[in-house]
Amino acid sequence: MALITVPDGFPGIVGPMKAYPRGAQHLNGLADEILRGSAAELVDRVTADAARAPVSNKLKALLVIADKVQQGGRLVTDADVARAHREGADDKAIHDTVLIAAAFCMFNRYVDGPATSAPGDPHAYAAIGAKLAETGYVGSVD
Amino acid sequence: MLLAVAGLKDDEIKDRTRKLAAGEWDSFAPAERQAYAFVAKLSSRPASITDADVKELVNTFGPERAVDIIWYSAWVNFMTRVADSFQLPLERENVFAAIAPKKKPG
Numbered sequence: 140m141a142l143i144t145v146p147d148g149f150p151g152i153v154g155p156m157k158a159y160p161r162g163a164q165h166l167n168g169l170a171d172e173i174l175r176g177s178a179a180e181l182v183d184r185v186t187a188d189a190a191r192a193p194v195s196n197k198l199k200a201l202l203v204i205a206d207k208v209q210q211g212g213r214l215v216t217d218a219d220v221a222r223a224h225r226e227g228a229d230d231k232a233i234h235d236t237v238l239i240a241a242a243f244c245m246f247n248r249y250v251d252g253p254a255t256s257a258p259g260d261p262h263a264y265a266a267i268g269a270k271l272a273e274t275g276y277v278g279s280v281d
Numbered sequence: 282m283l284l285a286v287a288g289l290k291d292d293e294i295k296d297r298t299r300k301l302a303a304g305e306w307d308s309f310a311p312a313e314r315q316a317y318a319f320v321a322k323l324s325s326r327p328a329s330i331t332d333a334d335v336k337e338l339v340n341t342f343g344p345e346r347a348v349d350i351i352w353y354s355a356w357v358n359f360m361t362r363v364a365d366s367f368q369l370p371l372e373r374e375n376v377f378a379a380i381a382p383k384k385k386p387g
Contacts, residue, residue: 143335143344155348162352204366212365237366245359251327252351254335 143253149280151257152250156280163280166249169242170276197226201236208240282372312341320354 145154156163184192189202200223207214223233258264271279284294306314319338323330338347
């Protein structure tokens with residue numbers, strides 16, 4: 140149970156977003172801008188071992204950057220960016236990778252900070268994903 | 282620059298950032314130290330935040346200011362990662378100084 144007052148029936152990040160809609164509007168606008176429509180398959184295999192996951196070398200190079208962003212942006216090196224370029228990533232792909240990884244460092248702290256609850260059943264996320272694909276992030280807490 | 286935007290003078294910013302970097306928090310008020318400790322934990326080990334951590338924060342600051350602390354520290358975790366990852370040059374001066382509201386005398 141969250142230790143700040145959030146409305147019942149809205150687990151995870153939706154709870155504080157419902158309680159504080161002004162912040163939610165900006166957070167979801169950002170999420171829509173950088174996330175909606177991006178592929179999210181193979182998550183289990185990628186999170187288990189991205190280097191051996193059946194994804195392109197370009198995506199592997201971008202995942203290395205994302206992993207370093209999560210640990211701390213200063214870990215990203217010229218060599219990491221050069222590798223991504225060599226594997227076919229353009230500047231926009233590198234830019235989006237950094238923004239997505241950094242944004243989730245923010246979103247996850249926004250969830251962990253007030254000790255919100257989150258669905259334990261992975262199937263719940265499939266339903267949430269389907270809704271997001273249909274309505275987008277901005278309308279997700281309406 | 283954020284500290285300058287908050288109204289701190291140059292010498293106050295230098296003093297505060299030096300103390301924060303060195304872990305010398307003794308001169309800060311207890312509530313400030315509590316907020317710093319919470320934010321440091323949330324930044325470095327977010328999943329380790331406990332119900333007790335949040336309850337203490339809410340007890341000290343109230344729910345809305347506690348959310349402000351959480352939300353703002355989460356936001357800064359985003360901003361610093363973007364700036365550091367791209368090795369963006371940072372402003373050395375408060376670029377908002379020219380448009381800041383003038384302080385009333387006295």
